[in-house]
Amino acid sequence: MPVAPPxxxxxxxxxxxxxxxxxxxxxxAGSARVMESLGAKALATTSAGVAWAQGYPDGDLLPVSRLLDTVAAITRIVKVPLTVDIEGGYSEDPNAVGEVAAGVLEAGGVGINLEDGSGSVDLLCAKIEAVKRAAARKGADLFVNARTDVFLRGIGPAERRVEETLARARRYRAAGADGLFVPGLKTPVDIKAIVTEAGLPLNLMAIGGLPPASELASLGVRRVSAGAGMAQSIFGRIAALSADFLRDGSSAPPPEAGITYPALNALMAQR
Known part of the structure; x- marks a missing residue:
């Protein structure tokens, strides 16, 4: 499995x-190819979607081998850069997390998301440092997007969450992070404060109440991720269609399906 081209x-x-x-x-790989065909400049994985597709729950429970197989399958069929959500790195051992990142590089990924979740700032800093060392050993430029869950998990008093996020951002930047991901952040004044002070490109997650893309761009946000919502919607649609079929054997494709069999087949044949 080759490292992605420089x-x-x-x-x-x-x-x-x-x-x-x-x-x-x-x-x-199939969902990635469809998304690429619509003009995506880059792609990301969703840890939840990858885990569900492999029959595991989200939350650092997916076997690393299954993750890397998925990354390799995606990079085989798409040409745009791929960044990979590795959750907390599937280990509390920073060196083991570094090996996961090395595996992502070998499978063709060019970036990762690595989160603090409910863990300590010190631990995520150690993981970032280990990941950067592992990438350097491979001579690869791995983009590390440090995710902090201060807003998503409601850590600390609401009036101090911007301050706490910025304190973490400074630590993660010093450890080698290339980007800052703050899911749950959506208030323009808070977004602007973090963009101005974090010293890292800010990544947000698409959630209800988030300002439109044009406003986010004007605030200086550099990246917005769709998250697990699309995968969740697709699994919901599978459940609805399966329920219909199991009830009365209905097998006619719904009119809103949108992509024909020949079109999907042709997409997968284009490499």
Whole structure:
């Protein structure tokens, strides 16, 4: 499994330097190919979607081998850069997390998301440092997007969450992070404060109440991720169609399906 070409990593990094990168989150090779065909400049994985597609719950429970197989399958069929959500790195051992990142590089990824969740700031810093060392050993430019869950988990008093996020951002930047992901952040005044002070490109997650893309771009946000919502919707649609079929054997494709069998087949044949 070859490391992604250097120009792919360079292109991905440049997408964070100006404008707003809209990242759709795939969960397997087929979903990634469809998303790429619609003009995506880069792709991301959703940890939840990948885990569900493999029959595991989200939450650092997916076997790393299954993750890397998925990454390799996606990079085989798409040409745009791929960044991979590795949750907390599937280990509390920073060196083991570094090996996961090395595996992502070998499978063709050019970036990762690595989260603090409910863990300590010190631990995520150690993981970032280990990941950067592992990438350096491979001579690869891995984009590390440090995710902090201060807003998503409601950590600390509401009036101090911007301050806490910025304190973490400074630590993560010093450890080697290339981007900052703050899911749950959606208030323009808070977004602007973090954009101004964090010193890292800011990534947000698409959620209800988030300002439109044009406003986010004007605030200086560099990246918005779709998250697990698309995968969740698709699994919901599968459940509805399966329920219909199991009830009365109805097998006619719904009119809103949108992509024909020949079109899907042709997409997968284009490499």
């Amino acid at each position: 120009n792919s990593a360079r292109d991905f990094r440049q997408l964070h330097e100006a404008g707003l990168l809209l990242l759709v989150n795939a969960w397997d």
